[in-house]
Amino acid sequence: MATSSAGPAVVIRPMIADDLPVAMVILNGAILTSTATFRTDPVDLAERREWLVGLAKDNYPCFVAESIEFSNRESETTAKVTRVLGWCNLSCYRSLQGYINTVEISLYIQEGFRGRGLGTKLINDILPEARKRGYRTILAMVAMENEINVRFWEKQGFKQCGVLRGVGRKFDRWLDVGVYQLML
Ligand SMILES: CC(C)(COP(=O)(O)OP(=O)(O)OC[C@H]1O[C@@H](n2cnc3c(N)ncnc32)[C@H](O)[C@@H]1OP(=O)(O)O)[C@@H](O)C(=O)NCCC(=O)NCCS
DSSP states (O other): OOSSSSSSEEEEEOOGGHHHHHHHHHHHHHHOOOOEEEEEEEOOOOHHHHHHHHHHTTTTEEEEEEEEEETTTTTTTEEEEEEEEEEEEEESSSSSGGGGTTEEEEEEEEETEEEEEEHHHHHHHHHHEEETTOEEEEEEEEEOOOOHHHHHHHHHHOOEEEEEEEEETTTTTTEEEEEEEOOO
């Protein structure tokens, strides 16, 4: 898996159960403060455990971006400090059998660590996994008011193939959802 050379190393690796408390905090931040997700109620650890087990059972990849620092950089033998900064997963788009080659993508980076290339790193590692598993296309569903997200997905090569008008409601607002698609 990839590491970066500047600043703390960032490794992209599969999510494990120990990552769930941090992933839950990141997701709950997005739930409570943004329209990045249309969930409105915070999730708990039991729900997140079930989610991760479900992804593994259905063979959907889920990767975290983790920063790694060593308290003694000379020897790299002393305390290793790691921190999960975000994650990306694929999931079922629709359960009907005819949709089996289509997946939806989710991606969350901890506030304070956005705009540093972590989302791009996660995408760069998850796309080969998607191809390996034989998926044909990936969809990102994006609340159109989130201009940063729109730019992000476009930069990753996703093309807008439609806008669903007013299908979402959060914070007392009707929300349009852009369907962004990447053919693999
Ligand atoms: C959207 C998100 C996943 C992007 O991840 P990221 O690590 O911040 O993105 P990157 O640093 O890899 O940025 C890649 C591109 O996205 C766009 N972008 C990212 N952050 C941006 C910002 N703060 N302002 C403007 N453009 C931005 C830019 O086009 C950027 O390319 P550039 O650096 O060459 O200009 C992240 O901001 C996030 O977690 N947001 C909250 C949760 C969310 O909205 N998830 C997606 C739901 S659809």
